[in-house]
Amino acid sequence: MQNQQATELLFELSHPGRRTHRLPECDVPVADAGSLLPANVLAGEPPPLPELGEIDLIRHFVNLSARNMCIDTNFYPLGSCTMKYNPKRHERLAALPGWANLHPLQSDDSCQGMLHILWEMQNILAEIAGLDAVSLQPAAGAQGELTALLVAAAYFRDRRENRSRVLIPDSAHGTNPASAAIAGFEAVSVKSNGKGLVDLEDLKAKLDNRTAVFMITNPNTLGLFDGQIAEITRLVHQHGGLVYLDGANMNAILGVTRPGDFGADMMHYNVHKTFTGPHGAGGPGSGPIAVRSVLAPFLPAPIVVKEGSQFRLDYERPKSIGRVRSFNGNIGILLRGYCYIRTLGPDGLREVTENAVLNANYLLACIKHAYEVRHGDRCMHEFVASAQQLKRMRKISAMDIAKRLLDFGFHAPTVYFPLVVPEAIMVEPTETESKETLDAFAAALLQIQKEDAEFLHDAPHTMPISRPDEVKAAKEPILRWKP
């Protein structure tokens, strides 16, 4: 069932004179553009977009979609990305016209249902975080990080403290140092110790009165909960700094422990990960932040407040850092997150975490005799194996394994991250997978490490393409089709 059409570009399929969308006749007695606007602002010709009939357009994109792996077709154990099932009911409910067709600037009294949900979402996210106040505005996790760091900067400015540095463990996501730089801080790396946790001595050596924030991912990117966290937060606070929790791994601790309870002062959520907004091949996400009450005055405006039985957007926040985007946040994703939390309830949230951790540990137990997992026998919701031995002994790399897994019908784990593990293979099964799926995946991993190295270098063997030339792509970038 090969379909050649799928690989042709829209522009190659274009046929002058064809079109999909047609418009009504103009029903007002007004002349056309030429008489309404000065000639020098008009383009003459419209943009040279492709011209396609409806069935061509549909066939093109439907055939393209078949060239993707996705959660609905394949197990997708992409570490750090929490690729859990996206419930179908969310799609239907978020598309109700009463949500989808609301204008962001319509009056508060004309969207009380919306404000009600957003207000509830603020409270729910504060409770799960163990923190006091929430901004729903940030569009994704990285923007949440930036927002929180700007809040921290405003807090210190307000206290007339000049603090210029943000400390970040070397195992952190790349967004952490990038966000710190944009917030105007100097990013300082803190080492990991032999157990994959924060090296306390290195942290102590780097903490001083220049420290604004210590950013920590806990559980960290190795899938380990850093049990030193109480000591870490005590040390940071002792030096007058704030502790930021990167919430990428919240799936591992829902209802079990709360960032606020272990000393974090602020955090972001990835609603699209933990509370299952579909990832859309790279977004949209949603990255709300939660903070302690001392930081609340600095949150972006507006915030939803309740007065009597009425809800309204509160813009009168004189110490606010301002906005980090236009309008009110990635509402469509927040609605889905809300539906998910309401479906789970308190017990369901804990069940998510227990089974996410169980599934990861089970998979770890199934493969650890064959793959080196440097940091211990147990993990939280994900673990990081290493192909370093395989590479040394048999020239089989993490990339070879990742690519070969595709032939078995499994999406590849995250590879070469975190940077502190050579030949890293980062596996996060999530709670929505069954034991049978995990068994099949483990069997594939065990088979692959016995396969012929040359055969693996050429993997995948069954996908539409194999081993694209990335060097060429970067050296002579072709970023658009040209006639």
Add this chain to the structure above:
Amino acid sequence: MSYVLNTGPDQKAMLDKIGARSLEELFAFIPPELRLKRPVQVPAALCEIELQQHMSELAKVNRSADDAVCFLGGGSYDHFIPAVVDAIAGRSEFYTAYTPYQAEASQGSLQAFFEYQTLICQLTGMDVANASLYDGGSAVAESVLMALSINPKRTKVLVAESVHPEYRQTLTTYQKNLSTQPVTLPTPDGFLDPDALKKAMDDDTLCVIVQHPNFFGCLEDVEQLAKICHERGGLFIVSFDPISLGILKRPGQYGADIAVAEGQSLGNPMVYGGPYLGIMACREEFVRKIPGRLVGQTTDRNGKRCWVLTLQTREQHIRREKATSNICTNQGLFALRAAAYMAALGPQGLKETASLCLRKAHYLAEQLQQIPGVSLRFRRPFFKEFTIQLPGGVPGMLTRILQKGYHAGLHLGRWYPSLGNCLSLAVTEKRTRQEMDGLATALTAEWKGKIIAE
């Protein structure tokens, strides 16, 4: 309920394999004193029927653009979304996939994003487009970060006051701790006066930011402004309206160095402000400075044409604190929607859509000016949005007009104290003559008694 599949016996078998006695044991990493000793306090679980009832009830409380005719604009518009857009974006192969890091398993998304980049280049007349940013506001902020990395020695950022107030607020937030120095250029006549720009420009000017058509709906003298900006070596950044490019000159034709936009109008629902689509395009020479994902064409080991994420050394996961931006997750699904939308319209469809917006907006403006005391606030050419001066206070009037079934417009006094009695209205291709006449009648009734009484 949760979506967990593990049964009791499954869990038992898995724990045995792990060598753990209980689920609790798996959390041994977490010191007991840090654990939550009570259930987390969220509302009790709802099954699908209950959830549907709950969400429908709350949704009905809202007065959406389906319940009242929408003349609201200001960056979010009630344009029509062809069914093909929902059908394409509703393919779960697209919407439940992740960022296409594994090219072999993501050719569908990668090719769609390559097509999106091309369509944006065609739309704007620019050389390079990225695979999306968050929204129109943060796209403006990112464009300044980009300008700064192109020309780190300059500090002054000139922004016309006619740029969307929320975009300017976003920009201010992003710039707070950077070396740049924001300067707002007043636009008392509803547009940026080229002479005022000339006076404000100096050799320390990093960039000039204008919106065209601007927040009041007026067209700016973009060609002249670009020329003035370039004469002093500044970068010209324009925030455009994608639909307007069905008839207006493209940013690449009038000398924009970086073109950004809110892409909501390209097939994306309003949904109370997001998710939307940040569009960014630039000139070829800045390709290594552009933030966000880029999809490039290459060949695989068998020589087949294919697509990959490329120039990743600009990005945070490689460059960390030296990256061009901190952006990671972007708006992939909405870039796909925009691509499907542009392909569904084609050149003629886009031109006709723009033309309908333009003509209907001018019709409504004509009708409203018939009302005694109502006038156009600015004597400038406009596209689909315009600003009127009203004879009395706006907020109470808006509530009354909404009761008659119209989201009449945006009260500009909210952002511009000098425009206290001004309303901006947006007219899309969806608005009918009947709806516009209805609004005019409602507004006429609103002022009639009062003006006679006065």
